[in-house]
Amino acid sequence: QKEVEQDPGPLSVPEGAIVSLNCTYSxxxxxxxxxxxxxxxxxxxxLMYTYSSGNKEDGRFTAQVDKSSKYISLFIRDSQPSxxxxxxCATYTRGGTAxxxxxxxxxxxxxxx
Amino acid sequence: GAGVSQTPSNKVTEKGKYVELRCDPISGHTALYWYRQSLGQGPEFLIYFQGTGAADDSGLPNDRFFAVRPEGSVSTLKIQRTERGDSAVYLCASSDSYNSPLHFGNGTRLTVT
Known part of the structure; x- marks a missing residue:
């Protein structure tokens, strides 16, 4: 089992849709x-960088972390072709020199x- | 420059040859990382430099791979006796401290024929 699991898609949505992207980690x-x-x-x-559980918003993007369920999400509002x-998704531990x-x-x- | 610069952008080599890939980090960034990204996969960690020294080289797949950063700025990833399985995009990233977000270059696409 990989330490971080993410559905590779592809995910196709129409312009203007809300997109939900998810990862789980072990x-x-x-x-x-x-x-x-x-x-x-x-x-x-x-795009987004967060430490704690909860939501972080930046423009059309919202990152959500739930450490209790080891689940992270990215929401994109009003999606654009661009x-x-x-x-x-990416994660790391803190500590040592690495x-x-x-x-x-x-x-x-x-x-x- | 404004971002991380990697040269060459593409490299085609024959099996068994030696290659060098270069990375110019963002000016002033003390931490430098090499990652490898295979098709359809996320980047995988190879090695991390803090200053001139390799703080963590646990991701190097074998002793054919070696990296240096002699003056604490530019880094070179060296691959000896290349194999077809080495074909991938080699990404370099830098950050201003060991727990700050990484800024990636556009990578060197290595193809071993």
Whole structure:
């Protein structure tokens, strides 16, 4: 079992829809949670970064963390064709001299006109 | 530059050859990371530098892989006796401290024929 599980999709939604992307993780030592967006042939770009359980909002994006169920979500409101990309959840533990990220496999999202 | 720069963007090599991949991190970032991303997968950690030293190289798959960062800025990932299974996108990332979010470059797409 991978430490971070993510449905690879693809997920296709019409423009303007609310998108829900999810990951589960198994290691309760994970403390920091991130969502990255990756366009084709580009590097991952940080979207959201959160430490605690609860919600964090940034424009059309809301990240939600539930540490009790080891479940993290990203919601995209009023989705746009420019949101079409692969979304990667990532997490890591704090401590020592290492803070290597553990990524999910990524969910490919397509927003259609 | 404004972001993490990786060269070359694409590299095709024959099985058994030696390759070097270069990473220029964001100016002033002390932490530098190498990740490898295979098709349809999330990035996987290879090695982490804090300054000039490799703080964690536990992700390097075997002794054919080696990385250096001699002056604490530019890093080079070196792969000896390349194998077809080494084909992937090699991503470099940097951050301003070990528990700050990572900023990725666009990667080097390595193809071993």
């Amino acid at each position: 290691n309760s030592a994970f403390q920091y949670f991130m969502w990255y967006r990756q366009y084709s042939r580009k590097g991952p770009e940080l 949101d079409s990309a692969t979304y990667l 803070s290597k990220l553990t990524f999910g496999t990524g969910t490919r999202l397509q927003v259609t006109l």
